[in-house]
Amino acid sequence: MTVEIRLRAVTEVLDGAPVVEVAEHFGVSRQTITTWRKRYQATGLDGLADRSRRPHSSPNRIPPDTEALICEMRRHHRRWGARRIAHEMQREIGNSAPSRxxxxxxxxxxxxxxxxxxxxxxxxxRWAREVPMHLWQLDLVGGIHLADGRECKMLTGIDDHSRFVVVAAVLSSPSGTAVCEAFIAAMTRWGVPFEVLTDNGKQFTGKFTRPLPVEVLFERTCREYGITARLTKRRSPTTTGKIERFHRTLRRELLDETGAFSSLADAQAAIDQWVHAYNTARPHQSLEMATPASLFRPRTFAEPTTGEVVRPATVATAACSPAASAQCPSTVLARATDAIEFDVRVPPSGVVGIAGIQQLWIGKNHAGKIATLWMDLTSVHVIVDEAVVKTVLSRLTTTDLERLQMRGARPGRSTPAVAAVDITTADERLGAIEIDRTADRNGIVIVRGHQLKLGVDTAGTRVTLRIDGDLIFAAAGNHLIKTMPNPLGINEIRRLTGVRKATTPLPPPPPAGPQTVQRRIPKNGRVMVAGQRIRVGAIHAGIIVNIVVEDHHFRVLDGTKELSLHARTTSKPLRVFNAHRPQHRKLSPEDRRTRMS
Incomplete structure (x- = not known):
């Protein structure tokens, strides 16, 4: 039918009909009519039949041998997807491998x-811990069939960060004792994690035991080793999704293929061999095709706080023995005892936390700045703009320092300031000590309930208070600003925080010179300075001016421009240094209605 219609159109054109009219009659373009005519004149009636639109050549098509290699990989490994095949071909033929x-x-x-x-x-x-050995996911899985008809269970454990399988022990009986023995053996080999995550099985928790909750052996083991045991919500298997996904891979790639094992030892040997390939050779898609062993790092062994556990002489020998040398990714790390430091951005509140254990108040005036926290087992120094702004006693332990180092803290520089001291046991012969405090808007520093008046000109200034016997010396900006009697008793001094030993001499007093105050010009153009009224001019109303107070004159400046010069007739001291904020008067009902209209 198509050929007949095209023949009728070509015949009309050959009989002299215009091409445009014929194209409009048959509902096609004039270029199509011209193409039909040329093909009919060249090959006759066969030229009007449909032709294939396939190109004569495909330069961008992959070579046949490459396509055959892809199909061969897919047939031999039916679990492999495009991502795994692309990874294997990249390793085999390099950059010439086709895209995913x-x-x-x-x-x-x-x-x-x-x-x-x-x-x-x-x-x-999705979630994952940022470093290895922070969290292990543990679970029990069945499906280990033996030739005698028994079905055994296996304790499995995986590192949350690296997906490294830390334990895969086949248990003849899934009792609490067997689970704890396999768990302790894994910790003996790889180290003690900070946390473990399990479901609510009776081997892992006695929280739901009736009539009263009890502490099971697994919970006691975690408590003795200082491990935080976390539980999933009930009927929520997605929380431990990593270990559940590992079980699926184990069944598909090993258990479904091998069938029943002849004995418990044969089952354990087959699983150990497959786990070794899983950790060291099998790329993991969630790790960007890296192997779990390339990201896993073991920890040193931590003794339990109570009880005794039989273990090898050294963890390094146990973890990297000849039988396990291929599976051991690296040497055992040493515990962090030296100083470390890391950078944090000061929040608007001015309070920075360290590992959820200790909080430091740096100050709202440093909000938004990058502060370096230098810490060891004794002191914590806060460094802002290469200057130490605070020093406090450290409440961190060796484990806390190691955890911070695993989270990215770098080795610390040499001690940036004098170490903090613990004065809770100080006696009457305590030497000179220093503390840092910030004066309020009235120039007052409160220390253990005692008000130390430093002057309004120090409002908002960070000052150093040196307590030496019966005197307190206040310093700010490398100058001694005030000396006052010490109202603190020895018991009050023992309760001070952020104390350090005074090792430097007292700074000199500030050089003598005129003082400067600020004033906001009111509507009448007159301001009060040191008990004397100065007429500046109503034309300057609303602006803030600087007034230089000299011995015999008041010099009024708007920036660097001098507005007026007035003779000083009083000798009263300066009490107000900063400009007053404008007072907003309350609106009357009439003014409020007028403004709304």
Whole structure:
């Protein structure tokens, strides 16, 4: 039918009909009519039949041998997807390997992929710890069949950060004792984690034991080793999704293929061999195709606080023995005892936390700045703009320093300031000590309930108070600003915080010179300075001026421009240094209605 219609159109054109009219009559373009005519004149009636639109050549198509290699990988490893095949081909043929999208189309074109709907349409929130050995996920899994008909269970554990399998022990009986023995053996080999995450099984927790909750052996083991035991919500397996996904891979790649094992030892040997390949050779998609062993780092062994556990002489020997040398990714790390430091941005509140253990008040005046926290087992120094602004006693332990180092803290520089001292046991012969405080808007510093008046000109200034016997010396800006009697008793001094030993001499007093005050010019143009009224002029109303107070004159400045010069007739001291804020009067009902209209 198509050929007949095209022949009628060509015949009309050959009989002399205009091409435009014929194209409009048959509902096609005039270029199509011209093409039909040329093909009919060249090859006759066969030229009007449909032709293939396939290009004569495809320069961008992958070579046949590469396509055959992709299909061969897919047939031999039916669990491999396009991402895994692309990774393996990248390792085999280098940069000439095709892209992941191209590899995905090859199995589809050759009928090697069965399309299926997405099993989980819900989007889950993914999370992972930032460093290894912070969290282990533990679980019990069945499906280990023996030739005698028994079904055994296995304790599995995986590192949350690196996906490194730390324990895969087949248990003849999944009792609490067997679980703890396998757990302790894993810690003996790889080190003690900070936290473990399990479900609410009776081997892991006695929280839901009736009639009263009890502490099971696993919880006691975690308590003795200083491990935080965390539990998932009930009927919430997605919380331990990493270990559950590992179980799925274990079943598909090993248990479903091997069938029943002849004995418990054979099952353990087969699982150990497969776990070794999983840790060291098998790339992991969630790790950007890296192997778990390349990201895992063990810790040193930590003795439990109570009880005794039989373990090898050294952890390094146990973890990197000849039998496990291929699986050991690196040497055992040493515990952090030296000083460390890291940078933090000061929040608007001015309070910075350290590992959730200690909080430091740096000050709102440093909000938004980058502060360096230098810390060891004795002191914590806060460095802002290469200057130490605060020193306090450290409440961190060796484990806390190690945890911060694993989270990215760098080795600390040499001690930036004098170490803080613990004065809780100080006696009457205590030497000179120093503390840092900030004066309020009235120039007052409060120390253990005692008000130390430093002057309004020090409002908002960070001052150093040196307590030496019966005197207190206040210094700010490398100058001694005031000396006053010491109202603090020895018991009050023992309760001070942020104390350090005084090792430097007292700074000199500030050089003598005129003082400067600020005033906001009111509507009448007159201001009060040291008990004397000065007429500046109503034309300057609303602006803030600087008034230099000399011995015999008041010099009024607007920036660097001198507005007026007045003779000083009083000798009263200066009490107000800063400009007053404008007072907003309350609106009357009439003014409020007028403003709203």
């Amino acid at each position: 999208a191209t590899i995905h189309r090859v199995p589809i074109r050759n009928g090697l992929i069965n399309h299926q709907e997405q099993q989980h349409k819900k989007v889950y929130k």
